[in-house]
Amino acid sequence: MIREKVPVLKALTDEKVIKHSYNASFERICLSRYLGLPSGTYLSPEGWRCDMVWAATLGLPQSLEGVGAVLGLEKQKLTKGKDLIRYFCKPCAPTQSNGGRTRNLPRHAPDKWEMFKRYNLRTAAPGYRMAELQP
Numbered sequence: 001m002i003r004e005k006v007p008v009l010k011a012l013t014d015e016k017v018i019k020h021s022y023n024a025s026f027e028r029i030c031l032s033r034y035l036g037l038p039s040g041t042y043l044s045p046e047g048w049r050c051d052m053v054w055a056a057t058l059g060l061p062q063s064l065e066g067v068g069a070v071l072g073l074e075k076q077k078l079t080k081g082k083d084l085i086r087y088f089c090k091p092c093a094p095t096q097s098n099g100g101r102t103r104n105l106p107r108h109a110p111d112k113w114e115m116f117k118r119y120n121l122r123t124a125a126p127g128y129r130m131a132e133l134q135p
Contacts, residue, residue: 009035015047022064024050081119088116 011017012031021027024045032042055067067073087104094100098108106113 013043015044017047018049019047020049020051022051022055022067024048024052080115084112084116084119087112 012019012035019027028043028045028048035043037043052062052064056062060067060070087109088106091102092098092104094102098104101108
């Protein structure tokens with residue numbers, strides 16, 4: 001597995017560090033896998049706050065895209081992200097043109113990988129703004 005160096009890995013496992021995420025359960029499960037935790041073992045929910053739940057309690061849409069639009073946030077969720085998620089996060093059909101692989105990795109499309117990283121950073125921005133709105 002290709003792992004990029006991320007300076008916040010220690011904070012992800014520290015329950016005292018409060019982490020905000022839109023759909024925090026999804027993030028915890030994905031990050032648990034990334035960190036190599038055994039299947040069925042996940043990061044503790046203690047240090048996590050779910051901005052999707054916060055949005056719902058305020059009567060806002062539960063989609064990040066909808067919240068960004070309603071709040072008029074300067075940075076909106078990029079719509080091309082769905083294609084990038086499908087490309088990198090879901091299995092693909094093995095074909096002759098893709099060499100029979102069932103997963104697309106960063107090395108298969110470095111240009112798309114760079115876009116995917118930018119998409120993820122930008123997607124996090126509305127969640128950061130939501131965190132600022134919390135009491």
